Structures are given as structure tokens and as C-alpha cells.
Amino acid sequence: MEFPVATSSERAAYVAGTFDTKGRELAYLRQCLEKLGLRVVTVDLATSGKPSPASVHPREVARHHPQGESAVFSGDRGTAVTAMALAFERYVLTRRDLGGLISAGGSGGTALATPAMRALPVGVPKMMVSTVASGDVRPYVGPSDICMMYSVTDVQGINRISERVLANAAHALAGMVTHPMPESEARKPALGLTMFGVTTPCVQMVTKQLEEAYDCLVFHATGTGGQSMEKLADSGLLAGCIDVSTTEIADEIVGGIMSAGPTRLDVFARHGLPWVGSVGALDMVNFGARDTVPERFRARRLYQHNASVTLMRTTAEECRAIGAFLAAKCNAMRGPVRLLIPEGGVSAIDKPGQPFHDPEADRALFDTLAQQFRTSSDHQLVRLPHHINDEAFADALVAAWRQITARNEERTHATHRQR
Template sequence: MTDRTILVVGTYDTKDDELTYIAEVIRGQGGGVLTMDVSVLGDPSVPTEFSKHEVAEAAGSSIAEAIAGEDENLAMQIMARGAAALTAQLHGEGRFDGVLVLGGSMGTDLALDLCLALPLGVPKYIVSTVAFSPLIPPERLPADIQMILWAGGLYGLNSVCKASLSQAAGAVLGAARAVEPPARDRPLIGMTSFGKTVLRYMVALKPALEARGFEVAVFHATGMGGRAFESLAAEGAFAAVMDFAPQELGNHIMGSAISAGPDRMTAAGRAGVPQLVSIGCYDLVDFVGWQEVPPRLAGQEVHAHNRLLSSVMMTAEQRREMARAICGQLATAQGPVTLLLPLRGGNEWDRPGGPLSDPEGLAAFVAEIRASCPGNVTLVELDAHINDPAFAEAALAQLDRWIAAGVLPRPGAGA
């Protein structure tokens, strides 16, 4: 087994004992450790590999400036910017294989920025007194973050908190040893969807795309799935996207906590990645099933999917708003965009006679898409339902046209 190196980050002026214990556990299992101090006022008992001064300098600032502001929030934001920048630099240089950050609410705030600076696939662990807390909004969470509650560890070491610290130390080292990084030996297509009972196009599309030489990754569009999708799109990981389930955007604008953030449906466009887009579950707003319905949706029909998730049917006016939001996000794209608009519906439940069928609502949405579709988007209307074979065939036909025109490289060409 090849040893791996873990970057251990925290405020060594107040959590020296805990951070030193974590490092000892990692080294005791044969791993290597690099240490980074993100303190402001105090100093560690033993110098760290990366000092608080180097962290502040990476943010274009200094510890003196952080102290002079006399505001701990602003000071830690300086350290968060510096820690994120320095960590990204160190990872680019191949200096470490995984990261573990320890903190209370202040340290967790910093940790989230730091982990967001690392690509998907790098093991990222946060030991936090506010793990799994509603204090943490979904858009702050890196797509592949791991968190564990720092139970009983607010001040000093004890047997209770050692259970959390040792688990985290072993987990991050084990993950760094076991992780299989993306191969990137075939062009990757990112696709969004829901389960096969709701959206079925991926059943036909995945083998057909793989037969053409692509790799296909399907993302479950329930908030964090969209975060992962957008994160990879921003990295330029996708040769093309089939973003057929934009519901997270509707969730966001309607006030649901099941959100991928305000930038959903923009990362691929900013990167110039060719986009095939459609309307899967455009008419539903998902919300946390054990919470109250968001105020904007009160009094509307609710479909309980399970004990965790429920869906509210949008009104005709809300569907128009959703159409405008989709078109607004796509208007910023720097690459080619084709919007496939299936005129017979966007999820299995809204077929004629289905439990969520609403022909007037669908007509309102279609009319608004036609009126709002920006000039950079090619609108293709299909006399089909999104789950009909004709939809998947149309998507493949457009992809093949892009390949033939050189918009997408032919898989294997020049390899």
C-alpha cells in the first residue's frame, strides 16, 4: 500500500492538542501529514509546515491586517481566502492526497471554502461542532464533502471527542488510499435525471452514448447531485451535457431547501460546453418532506414521494416563471445550446390521464418557453413525451450532428 499524505488544517492556537492528536493517528496508520495553521491571534506549540502568515499572504493580506480590523469574522474571511488559495496551489503541485479540517462554526466556515477549492474526487473531511446543521446552506457544501460531528470536543481532548477525531483521521487516510480518480480516457457526458419511475431517457441514452465512445455520468437532481454536476462542468470535465432535469432551478426560485444554488444551469455555459437541455420535472417543486411547505406554495397540491421528499405541483403562472428562469440561465451560455421541448409532458406522472396531468399548465409553460427563448439557444419542439423513445432519438441525433460538424470531437479521434 502506497502511503498518502493528508493536509491537516485548523486553528493551532486554540486546538493544538486536537490537531496534534489527529496527526498522530494518521502517522500511526502509516500516512504522511502536512499541517496548516489558520489562527490569527496565537501561535502553535510547534511550527506548522504552513504558517498563519503564509495563509494570510495567500489572500493578499497579512496577519497584522487581520488583527487591525478588530473583527473576528472579517479576520477569518481573510484566512479562509488564503487557506483556499494555498490549498489549491499545494494540491496542484501534488503535495497532498486528502484534507482534514477541524473547527467550530468559525473553522467550519473556513473549511467549506477550502474544500470548495479542491476538485471532486479529492478526499475532503470536516470535523465540526456544526456538522449536519441547518446553519450550513446547500450551496456552501462541496459535492463530495464528508463531515463528522465533533461531539464533546469544544474544549480539550477527552475520550468522547477522540472517537470522532480518530474516525475522521482513519477515514480520510483510507479514502486517499482507496480513491480511484476519474480516468478521463474517454470524453465524458454529464446527464441530469431522476429515478426510472419518473424519467426514463437515460435507460436508452447511456448504452447508445457508450457505444459511440463516450463515458456517461448521470446525476440525481436533488440538490447535491446538481452541485456535483455544476462543479464538474465548471472544471471543464464534460465534453457535453444533457441537462434534462432542471427541477433544482425551480426548487431554488420557489424557496425550497432542495437547491443546487442560484447558479444552476450556468457552469457548462460559462465553460463553453455544448448543452442539450430539456424540461424533466419542470412542473414540480421538491421540498423537504418533514418540513412545512414553502410559503409560496401553500395550498397547492402535494405529492408525497417518501418521508424525506414531497413535491408540489406548480401553477400555470409558476410554470411561466420557471420557463423564464431556464431561458435566463441559458442566455449566458458561451457554447452551443439546444433546448429539446417535448410537447406532451416532462415526467411520467403528467401524461394524459396521469395523476399530475395538467394540459393548461403545460401549455402555459410551452408558450412562455417560445416567447422567452434567447437567440443563442436552438429550440427544437418534439411531438412526444420526455419518456418516449422519440425524445432519446432526438437527443442522439443532435449529438451526432455536433460530432459531424466538429462541435464535439469524435470519441477516440487523435487518441
């Protein structure tokens, strides 16, 4: 769904949360924002059925659930909260005046508000005051630009600590809403690239060749990195992608800790963006320190990248599954595609004399891709004799990118001439 962007005169700060349990704290956020001159919309996400003091009643939010209001107010608290989170996610995407979103709560309130924050485009101000903000916030923040502020005390009442923390959060949101960064008409188009430590030379060479024409945004392919890149693509902030390091797929298929999830690459099936990709670091699955490697993998070929990261070599069988996954994703892409395969090795430690050199496993990956990738004039797979970090391979990636973007521009001009 396209998010309607509010003009500066229309912008409102949205304060959302469960007003039946956090009404005093949420009202304080509203007061702080109004004192700063902002128009405020309060949204109640409570599922208790109690009377609501908010601008937007819970039932109004609940109507945005795909199954309607009854799916939220089902009588079961657990399913009601999950359903309300989905309804709120759908609700915020329809708001034409939303200039920023703030919430406050414990773990439940955080889980209720942050899916909607993640659904908003990158750049829309988002602030979550939470009791869980000092721990692992990846499940709440994901690939988005949510600001998490630790509440210090529980979000329960207004005291000398909570008053200061909540006021700071409100003032931070107000600053973001009232002073947005102006768009530059002369800004270069943004290009997403994925890099891993073992593919760094390749990405650096590609970036050097393209940085004059593009704003090159490099993402570390650690799970969240791939998700973040695709979030920007979904938000309309990327001109396309040179996906050198698709290594997150290996973690998804085999069970490592750096998966970007099963939806990796699906954004290119939703949007017809140009995509040039490769198989960077698909020779490895990632784990933490060596003693964190699951028991079932202890006898496998392991390599300690550093004290906190242990790599495991993918087998031929796993490479066939990885290849099938990647080919299916490429086949579903709507835009022009070039998948380049470096037959000399897919990472810095996958070449003769290196610990992950395994021609049989690489061949299983390459052959599976060649067999299952559907070729057309717009979708092409190219096998090259180079190693992924060879200069010649970087040159080939750049040439492929220039080829498909030039064809895209020709099509656009032809369409305009026909009109």
C-alpha cells in the same frame, strides 16, 4: 482556477485548523500522519493574532484574500472568520503538493475549513472531524466528496475517545493519499445526466443508447444532485451533459426545498462543454410531508408523491419566470447547446388524465423559452410534439447529443490541422 495536481512523490497531507484553540488535537493528527510516513504541512487558520506553531502562519493564508491580509485581521471576530475561510479557499487552490486535507473542530472550525474542501476537485482526499457531523451536513459538504467523521466527544483535548477517533481519521486520509486509484487510459468519457422520478423512463432510454460509448453518470435532481454534476464539470471530469431534468430551477424560482441555487447551469458559461437540455419536471415544486407545505401554498394544486414528498403544480406565471431563467442561462453557455421541448408534457404526471396536466402553464413555459432563447448555429431550440417519457423524445435527445459532439470533434481536428 485550475487546481495543480501533485505527483505521488510530491504529495503532502495538509492539516488545517485554528491552532490557538485546537492546537493539541491538530498536532495529534500531524503526529499520526507522520508515523505513517507522510510529509505533513500544518496550516493555521486562527484569527486571534497569537503566535503560531504551524508550518503556515495565518497571515500567509490571509494574504490570499482578494482584499489582502487586512480584510482578515480586521479586529471584528465574525467578519475575520468569514474572511479567513475565503482566504483559505483561495490558498488551497495554489498548493502544488496538496495530496489531501484534514481538519478537526466544532461548528466554527467546520465552517472555516469546509469551503476550501468544497473548492478542491472531486477525488482529492478531504476529511473533516466535526462535532456537527451527526446532524445535517449539507451546508458543509454540499456537492463535494468530503468525508465527515463525528468526533463523539467535543474536539477538546486528547482522551480515550478523541484519540481513537482522530487516529482513525488520520489513517483514513493517509490511505486515500498514499493509495490513489490509478487512472485508466481506456476509460470511456463521462457524461452527466439529470433524472427525477417523473422523468426516469426518458433517462433510462437515453442511457441505454449511450452507455457503450460513455460512462453515464446519472444525478438525482434534488438540489444537491445538480450541484454535484456541476462540481464534476467544474473539475474537468465530464465530457458534457444531457440535462433532461432541470426541475431544480422551479424550486429556486418558486421557493421549494430542492433548489440547486441561483448558479445552476453557470458552469457551462465557464466551460465550453456540450450541453443538451430539456424541461423535465418543471411542472412541479417540491416540499416535504404535506404539513410542511408553507401556508401561502396550501390552496394550490398539490400532489402527495409519498409520505415525505409533496409536489405543487407550477402556475403559468411561475412557468414564465422559470422559462426566462432557463433561457438566460442557455444564452450564456459557451459550448454547443440544444434545448429540446417536449410539448406533450414535461413529467409522468403532466399529460392528459394526470394530476398536473395543465396545457396553459406548459404553453407559458414553452413560449417564453422560444421568445427569449437566442438561436445561432451552435445554440438551437427544438420543439417536439412528444411527451418527455416517449421513446421518440429520448431518441431526439441522443441524436442532438451525437450531432453537437460530432461537430465539436470536427472543429478540434480542423484546429489541429491548422496548427
